[in-house]
Amino acid sequence: MLSVTLPDGSEREYTSRVTPYDIAAEIGAGLAKAAIAAEVDGAQIDLHTALPTEGSINLRLLTKRDPESLDILRHSCAHVMAQAVMRLHDGVQLAFGPCTNNGFYYDFQLKEPLSDEDFPAIEAEMKRIVKENLRFERMEVPRAEALALCQELGQEFKVEHIETGLSGEESLSFYRQGEFLDLCRGRHIPSTSHIGKAFKLTSLAGAYWKGDAARPQLQRLYATAFFDKQELEDYLQQLEEAKRRDHRVLGKQLELFTISPLVGSGLILWLPKGAIIRQTLEDFLKSELRQRGYEAVYTPNIGKVDLYEISGHFPYYSDSQFAPIEMEDGERYLLKPMNCPHHIMIYKSKPRSYRDLPVRLAEFGTVYRYEQSGELSGMTRVRGFTQDDAHIFCTDDQVADEVRGCLEMTLKVLKSLGMDNYRVRLGFRDPDSDKYVGKSEVWDRAEAAIQQVAEEMDLPGREPEPGEAAFYGPKIDFVVTDCIGREWQLGTVQLDYNLPSTDRFGLEYIGADNQPHMPVMIHRAPLGSMERFVGVLIEHFAGAFPLWLAPEQARILTVSEKSEEYGHEIEQKFKEAGFRMTGDYRGQKLGAKIREAQLELIPYMLVVGEKDAENGTVTLRDRIEGDLGAMPTGEALSKLRKEVAEKTVRQVAKASGAALVDRSKKNEY
Structure with missing residues (x-):
């Protein structure tokens, strides 16, 4: 029973x-x-x-009310999409068709490549398959029979996958709907009619079989599906909004950054306006660091491979690093993949006492990762990036206060940028994985420590997520939702009992008992990567930065050449007050000057004419609110000063609808 x-x-x-x-x-x-x-x-x-x-x-x-159901629907829709492609094209070779955070894709090899023009025909055929109400039937067969079946179907990629990737499996499962049969673990909806009408093909991209550039090139067809048609429409609307905000497009239009093929893919060249944004953020953070007792350090961009072997970065992540540089004397050097081993050696440069702790070392350090060319994306996925990195060496008793201080600093940074929609993710280790270093009891203690602080601060989210830890310790990640609903992992605080241990670097301090003790190490970066963070900011603000961060904060616009001299006086006065100003003294009509400044997303325009020169006033024009009228120059200056000092963030009404989740791999270890 x-x-x-x-x-x-x-x-x-x-x-x-x-x-x-x-x-x-x-x-x-x-x-x-x-x-x-x-x-x-x-x-x-x-x-x-x-x-x-x-x-x-x-x-x-x-049912469709359960969040897990959406992936089941989408995976089933991927099979329907593959079936439609095979009905419309001969000789289609199937690869893989998994779900993504926002939909699904399927990789194909075709005799004639697909294009966007094929989308309507594929979608129409998918609708026919949905209407046919074909049942998803699961069948499990012995491995040898599965291999023979894929050989009979002529599916070469599936044959290879069974022979290699699934070589240890005794039996394999297939799913059939109508004439379509695919090697698949599942799970699936009962029949194609459950899919409904809320699906859409979204884009095409290139891919390699199993992600290996030496293997056959495939076409990746992206799509999405929802249970509700309105959710699909909201999602598609946000896709259009995301395209409008694309930092790669805005970065070029607003002259913020560029990438030169001659310099190298994934290497950002900061243009003067973009450099202002970066420098302003760095100055803000440096001021905070000084107030919080951090000491600035600098470290080289390369280090000996031995250093990263001890830390674990080289053996654990060698595939993500540039090849070592071989020296004539046999020594091998590596482009720095992470700052922490260098900061550890600074800590070790002299004896430490418990009276010295906590030691807080901070650096805007540039690191390098070898990302595949197909995975690079503007500023958000690069090969060289600068971290707002810091490492704290403290006693066990100081851990809670130090972690709390790191979290408070991250919260202040996010608030200053109007990023108040966030959750925290507690990255714990996966007990079944072998990628983590250290003893389980040490991990348990570290995980309990960060969870307790997150709960005491009542941070939103704070649910443990196994498998999201760094290889050396658990962490707290800030996952920020931007103004169009996309999630980005930004700031991080990581607790580390492993790198300081005798198994790694053997860090010590002399305690009150005059005996050596091991310090605890905290890794923290409120922004993470400067490149990625600024790329996110460009899209979050759609290039319209708040006054305190804008490359050009205000612009003088003269009504005519008669007010040019007065305009120069006002420009100089604001510059002396620390504002980033320019003046438009061309002989063009005022309306044209205003439109140009609006298109360049200048926060404020100061219009000056002959009456303003006589009265000592300016006519202030706000990028968001429009004409604010004439006011004394001192009043306008005070208004802008106050907005900068308070780091006020004012935005146009935010978009709403279904959330878009950032799928990019995080620049972290």
Whole structure:
């Protein structure tokens, strides 16, 4: 007999074999119609999978209201998309078709490449497949039979994957809907009709088989799907808004940064206006660091491989680093992948006492990672980037206060930029993974410490996420939602009991008992990568930066040449007060000057004419609110000073709708 416990605590017993669908139908016809999959003891299964005939299980029926269901829908829609492509094109070779944060994709190899012009035909065929109400049928077969089946289908990539990637599996699963059959683990919705009409092909990209540039090149067809058509429309609207805010486009238009093929892919050249934004952020952070007791240090851009072997960066992440530089004497050097080993050696440069701790070392240090060319993206995915990095060496008793201080600084930085929509993610280790260094009891202590601080500060989110830790310790990441709903992982605080240990660098301080003790190490970066952070800011503000951060804060606009001399006086006065100013003294009409300044997203315009020169006034024009009228020059100066001092962030009404999640790989270890 099988005993089934439902989420409400009720129990049902069965003496014959049943499926989750049978149980849903027994509960009610409405639930049977709404259910799309099930969860048994925490593991997802298809709705028509036979349950055990004996024992006890916990059963949860999934409907479109459950967040897990969306990925099931999208994975099923990926199969429908592949089926449509195969109906329309001959000789299609299938690769993989997983879900992403915002939809799904499928990689194909075709005789004739797809283009955007093929989208309407593919979508039309997908609609026909949905209307055919084809059932998703799972079949499990022995590995040898699975191999023979893929050979018979002529699917070369699947054959290779069974022979290599799945070589240890004794049996494999396939899913069939109509004439389409694909090697797949699942899970899937009951039939194609559950997909409905809320799906859309979004883009095409190049890809390599299994991500290896030496392997065959494929076409990656991206798409998305939702249960509700309005959610799809909201998402597509936000995609258009994201295109409008693309930092690669705005960065060029506003002359903020450039990338030169001759310099190298993924290497950012900061143009003067972009450098102002970066320098302003750095000055703000340096002021905060001084107030919080940090000491500035500088370290070289390369180091011996031995250093990174001790830290673990080289053996653990050698695939993400540039090849070592071989010297004539046999020594090997590496472009610096992370600042922390260098700061550790600064700590070790002299004996330390408990009276010296905490030691807080800060550096805007440039590091290098070898990203695949296909993964590079403007400023948000680069090969060289500067971190607003700092490392704190403290006693065990000081950990809570130091972590709290790091979190408070990150919160202040985010507030100064109007980024008040955020959550924190507690990155814990995955106990089943071998990528983490150190003893489990040390990890338990570190994880408990950061969780306690996050709870005491009542930070939003703070749910532990196994597998998100750095290889040397747990961390608190700030995941910020921008004004159009996308999530970006920005600031981070990481607690480390491993790098200072005798197994690594053997750091010490002499305690009050006159005995050596190991310090605890905290890694923190409120912004993370300066390149990535500024790229995010460009898109968050759509290039319209707040006054305190804008490259050009205000512009003098003269009504005519008769007021040019007065305009120069006002410009000089504001410059002496520390404002970044220019003047437009051309003989063009005032309306044209205003439009140009608006297009360049200048926060304020100071219009001056003959009457202003006589009265000592300026007519202040706000980029957001428009004409604010004439006022004494001192009043205008005080208004702008106050806005800069308070780091006021004023934005046009924010977009709403479905959230877009940033999928880029984080610049971190």
